[in-house]
Amino acid sequence: MRLEERINEIKENLSNSIDIEQRMLHCKGQVAALLYLKTLCDEQKIVREIITPLQRLERGSPVHVVRSVNILVKQDVEQVIKQLLQGWVLLLLENEKNNYLFAALKEEAREAVEPENERIVRGPHQGFTENILKNLSLIRRQIQSKHLHLSTFYLGKDTHTQVVVAYMKNLANPILIKKVKKRITSIKVDQLLPGYLEEFIEESPASPFPQLLNTERTDRVIANLMEGRVAIFIDGDPSVLIAPVSLFTFYQSTDDYHSRWQVSSFLRIIRLISFFLAFQLPAIYIAMVSFHPEMLPLNLTYNIQGSLRQIPFHPLIEAAIMELTLELIREAGIRLPSRVGQTIGIVGGLVIGDAVVNAGYISYTMIIIVAITAIASFIVPTQEMSNAVRLLRFPMMFAAAVLGLVGITFGTMILVIHLCRLESFGLPYFEPFSPLRLKEWKDAVFRFPVWSLKERSNQPEPLRKKQVESSRRWGHDQSE
Amino acid sequence: MINQNKTKITRGQFFCMILQTQIGTQLVSLPHNLQETAKGGAWISSLLMGVCIQIFIFLFGLLLNRFSGQDFYQICIHIFGKWLGRVLCGIYSSFFLLAAAFTLMVYVKIAKAWVFPKTPHWFLLFVMLLTSVYLARSSLQVMSRVMVIASLFLPSLFLLVAMGLSIANFTYPMPFLEVGWLKIIQTAFLALPAFGGFEVILFIYPYVHGTNKQKLMAASLANALTTLIYTVLVYTSLAVFAPEEIAIVPEPLIYMLKAIRFSLVERLDLIFLNLGVLSSTTTLAIYLYISGKGLKSINNHIAIKKVVPIIALIAALLTYVATDPFSVKYYEMKFIGIIPVFTFIIPVICLLLSFFRKKERLS
Structure with missing residues (x-):
């Protein structure tokens, strides 16, 4: 030719x-x-x-x-x-x-700046970029171990997206790795856009809970790799998927390990309480107001009923209107540039909040409840879980409006059963609670001092459990 | 877990499972039922029932150890042969169906009497079945995990009941032996529906990790704890209410909690009722599961997941037989008559036959 x-x-x-x-x-x-x-x-x-x-x-x-x-x-x-x-x-x-x-590929990578949606107070301010090679180099540089293994896959017949699975060969469970790889290779699609992968490999699509952790923080990925988890990098996506996870992984923030353990433990407990508040509080309010006003102390009941007397709506409608308004303000705030976003905050929060009470549509108590719920749902250190929890409160509110406290009990039971059934890559999602492992509460529910966490979390079933060989032994050493 | 056999549960989970099956809605009317005939000795009746069940747990242990790795359905087929054994499995399965229906009946009765006088019968059934069927369709492992979480609430139940002691008058139940030992022993059998559930040991035992001794220990501890809670509960109501009073209060525990107040929560009875709902859901789920398991042992192609909703539906329809408190009581008495057949007599016959069989084979 x-x-x-x-x-x-x-x-x-x-x-x-x-x-x-x-x-x-x-x-x-x-x-x-x-x-x-x-x-x-x-x-x-x-x-x-x-x-x-x-x-x-x-x-x-x-x-x-x-x-x-x-x-x-x-x-x-x-x-x-x-x-x-x-x-x-x-x-x-x-x-x-x-x-x-x-x-002769053109190298185009932005600076590894701190991700907007996962800010922390103390600790490394570094995040992933859209360039997969740069992301991998960030990991390689901080885990200088011969055991760090990377394997690559190309997915999408047309997009041909590079996907890299990273794990520690001496820590990650081989069965877990096999599962991850099998699920990734079974994807046969035309395009694999960033964000698609999670839905292709998760276990229960019907569940509102995220079954993989999405993070843009390098330190978070490194910490999880060192616990024996698998990280999945996708080219063009600054967020890395981590599997397997438990519910409590979503409630751990990396800056927990940068402050005193008492403070961090306290914050963790606050976060877990906020998990319940975020979907239970409006439901409890509805149950208390419309079913069991006699459950509250007399003075409080008078107080609440007094503010409710002028309200023309059923508490469920009242709560639904306010919760939806809040979602509206929130959604509008995200898309707008930050200066206009502030205006939305003022118009939404102050003007609507005040006017709606003065007009006699919504009671002050409801406003307080909605505000606390919103704040509680924003406490979650990960966006995905925050969204999941916010969604849960609507069925819970409905259950409370139908059967009062008993409805909440049934709703919570279904939720707990669901959490117990849920698995992330064959590993229990609700881990230190079900199966109950009190020992793991040391790092899942509280944050004990790092030197006392002698063993890794059992949730990803790592090959090697011991992580602290010896520490703080100087006290026994007479030579000092 | 990732590579382990997923059908086995731990001893702690086994313990919680028995506990959750034993403690159900029936507990709220237990003091009333026992006091009717045993008077001040009602708490002794409850204690006696616990001891009696303990003896049978050991007998169950003997039986199950002879057929290691097999549950009671498989043992039935083993002892009575393919046909008779399967018929027996079917009968047992229907017994658990009845037990489920009975649990539902009591739940609806109490829910109607105390919180939802106007809510339709079917709706109360629907929510309860929705939750328990969802639970019963899970694997044994998942169920046992839920039981562990449910058991975390037991201390609060115990505390709520014990709170009654603060307003108790300890001379009310005395003299304990007012009606004599014979009556007290007879009354003990009235506690059977409340204690019922220990028979699930027969069906879960082979799926538990550990040696026979450890497993029996777990089962015995669960029964001991149930007995303790029930006895304290009966004694508390006896001490809070005067003998004439308790005779006209069908659910003395809830009534008692109505009188106690906290600075933040005024109606403790509602909290107690929610805990009761929790325990009856778990009880119901286990009955449904074991009933489904019985059908599976008749024909291996039947999936428990698929039959559980059908069983639940039949149980729900059965509750329409008795919708008012008096007919519930009537059927309760009838049901008490058949419980010992299934929980005491048939397993003991199986045990005796298994001795006989062994000899036959040797000769």
Whole structure:
């Protein structure tokens, strides 16, 4: 085949797109062509590392002179196309059948800044970027262990997205790894956009609870890898998926480990209380007001009933209106630039909140309840769980409106049964509570001092449990 | 867990499971039922029942150890042969269906009397069945985990009841032996529906980790704790209410809690009722599960998951036989008559037959 025809064949295969760049040059005294996608490749790099050495080449193989790190020699056109799409440069020589491929991908990565949605007070302010290589290097740099294993998959027939599974070979349970890999390889789709993967590999799609932890924080991923969990990186997505998780993983924040353990334990308990408040409080209010006003002390009952006398709605409607208004304000606030967002906060929070009471539609007590609920749901350190919990309060409110406290009991029981049934990659989701393991409460419910956490959490069933060999032994050492 | 056999449960879970099956809605009317005939000795009746059940737990242990790894349904088929054994499994399955229906009946009766006088019967049944069927459709392991969480609430139940002692008059139940030992022993059998549930040992025992001794220990501890709670509970109501008073109060425990107040919560009886709902849901779920398991042992192709809703539906329909408190009481007395057959007599016959069988084989 002539050079011209070969070039056309490649171009044809790439749908004759306008970003195919063709550069003719002389090499070894014959005509040669370089083909690449200029949208992907670093042109300076091509000039410096490929074109200049090639033009000087008089005899021998181009492989020996080109300064690219990665070089391939392929015959098959299909494979050549695949490489071109990943930012490689193709060299065609007039008198040679071989297709030479050189890597020249443009490196585009933003700074590893702290993620907006997972801010902490103390600790490393570093987050992942959209570039998978940069993300992996962030991990590699901080876990300098020969056991850190990365394996790669390409998913999506058209998008060909790179997915990397990372784990510690000496910690992660082999059965877990097998499960993760099996689920990833079973995905056969046209496009795998960031965010799709979670839904493809989770166990119970019907559950409102997230079954994989989504995080953009490097320290969080590292801590989880060191507990024997698996991290899944997706190219183009700054958030990394972590599996398996338990409910309590979502309530741990990395800055817990940067402050005194008493403070952190206190905060953890506050968070767990907020977990209940976020979906129980409006329900309890409805039950108390519409079913069992006699349950509260007399003075409080008078107080609440007094404020309710003018309200034309049933407590359920009242609560639903206010909760939905709050969701409205919240959703509007997210999309707007921060300065306009503040206005929304003032209009929504102050104006609506005040006007709605003065107009006599909603009682003050309801406003207080809604505000506490909202704050309780924002305490959760992860966005996904916060959303799940906020959604739960609507069925719970309905149950309370139908059967009062007994309705809440039934609702909570269904929720607990659901949590007990839920599994994340075959491991129990509600772990230190069910199965009950009081020992694990040390790090799941409270935050004991790090030196006292001699064993890793059993939730991901790591191969090696011991994590603190010896610490704080200086007291026994007389020489000091 | 990830690579373990998922059908086995731990001893702690076994303990909680028995506890949760034994403690059910029936406990609220227990003092009233016992006091009717035993007077001040009602608490002794409850204690005696616990001791009696303890003896049978040991007999169960003897039986189950002879057929290690098999539950009672499989043992029945083993002893009585394929056909008769399967018929017996079917009968047992219906017994648990009845037990479930009876639990439902008592729950609806109490719910109607104390919180929902106007809520329709079917709706009360529906919510209860929704929850318990959801639980019963889970694996034994998941069920046992839920039982453990449910058991975490038992101390509060105990505390609530013990709170009654603060307003008690300890001379009310005296003299304890007013009606004589014979009557007290006879009355003990009236406590059977409240204590009922220990027979699940027969069906769960082979799926528990541990040696026979450890498993029996767990079962015995559960029974001991139930006996303790019931005895304290009966004694408290005897001491809080005068003998004439308790005779006209069908649910003395709830009535008693109505009189106690806290600064933050005024009606403790409502909290108590919620705990009661919790325990009856767990009881019901286990009955449904074991009834379904019986059908599975007749035909292995039947999935427990699929039959449990059907069993629940039949149990719900059965509750329409008795919708007022008096007919519930009437059927309660009839049901008490058949409980010992299934929980005491048939297992002991099986035990005796198994001795006989062994000899036969040797000769």
